[in-house]
């Protein structure tokens with residue numbers, strides 16, 4: 001920590017953070033997920049936001065994953081917000097990033113009931129017009145990226161939970177033939193891209209996945225180009241379907257590939273170490289089910305960091321659904337994926353941490369007021385002791401919400417009778433007044449149970 005100089009922001013001068021029981025911040029020693037996956041003949045992917053592909057987000061997206069799916073960039077509403085006016089900026093950026101990092105791209109998605117442009121959904125179209133709009137859209141988008149897309153989610157979410165066709169712009173206007181036609185048009189535009197139908201709640205054997213199974217079977221029998229099914233896998237903590245592997249296998253036995261296309265495991269917030277351990281088990285069992293079936297070719301997570309997940313805004317009260325936390329630290333779930341891919345963890349999986357942050361809240365000629373905040377995430381304390389050594393003769397004169405003693409430069413503060421417990425996800429603070437002269441450098445605080 002630098003010593004006191006005038007003219008710099010107070011916050012950078014007067015704060016310090018000590019870590020207790022933390023996992024290492026970087027896990028460079030662990031084999032990247034994409035290398036583990038490759039050794040198993042699998043592809044591991046993530047949904048991404050194009051504008052975030054720099055810094056740590058870009059480093060992790062590029063180094064850990066062998067496939068990228070644009071989270072929104074290739075949806076119709078993004079690429080053609082006004083009829084005839086195209087915006088390929090983010091999609092192009094993601095494709096270029098993937099090519100620079102030796103990654104596949106999963107195109108997502110061509111025919112869906114959601115995230116369509118207003119001009120399309122608000123228009124009044126005859127069946128013939130609707131059909132030609134769809135054909136043009138598919139030809140234009142698939143054609144633009146011909147040779148650059150490993151697999152397209154051609155049709156997204158065509159079914160209701162009971163296995164009937166969802167009532168959509170497409171089904172209502174064109175009947176169920178829209179599915180075969182979309183696949184045929186996509187194949188014409190890029191014969192090398194693998195073509196998928198993608199849906200949610202089709203991970204286990206159930207009415208919806210059976211409808212998908214029957215559709216794929218009839219498409220294959222009719223000679224329609226269908227290469228795979230995407231199981232989105234937006235899962236709830238502890239609810240991986242017991243029939244996941246069996247379901248993957250039955251599609252494989254039909255002669256199509258299977259991909260887990262949008263894996264996340266949401267939990268009621270706040271996260272705690274028990275939930276994070278269950279989430280690790282859930283990610284591990286999903287990836288293991290894919291590893292167990294040779295035609296399961298790809299597992300893609302729907303955002304790799306909790307700072308880039310659709311869950312928090314879509315399912316109020318739920319979150320923490322991805323393998324990395326919002327600060328890009330790998331969560332237990334990351335190690336669940338790694339272990340299912342045959343990785344041996346060379347650094348201990350993080351079990352959470354408690355940290356102590358020292359700050360000076362006000363300072364005058366001869367004295368200052370400081371405080372230390374002890375916070376726990378994925379860990380907890382039932383008593384605590386914060387110690388530090390002052391480097392410039394500072395002397396504590398009074399403390400509150402802790403019992404502090406100072407001997408020479410060494411300060412030791414233990415919890416008061418009423419605030420020794422720091423629960424997972426919570427914090428406790430104590431304060432003090434002290435004297436200083438000359439300079440007032442921030443000390444390094446060591447935190448331990450008392």
Ligand code: XIL
Pocket residue numbers: 071072156232262309310
């Ligand atoms: C989500 C995106 O992640 C969000 O950013 C957007 O606001 C809504 O769509 N099933 C899908 C994905 O097939 O396209 C959805 O993506 C999540 C559910």
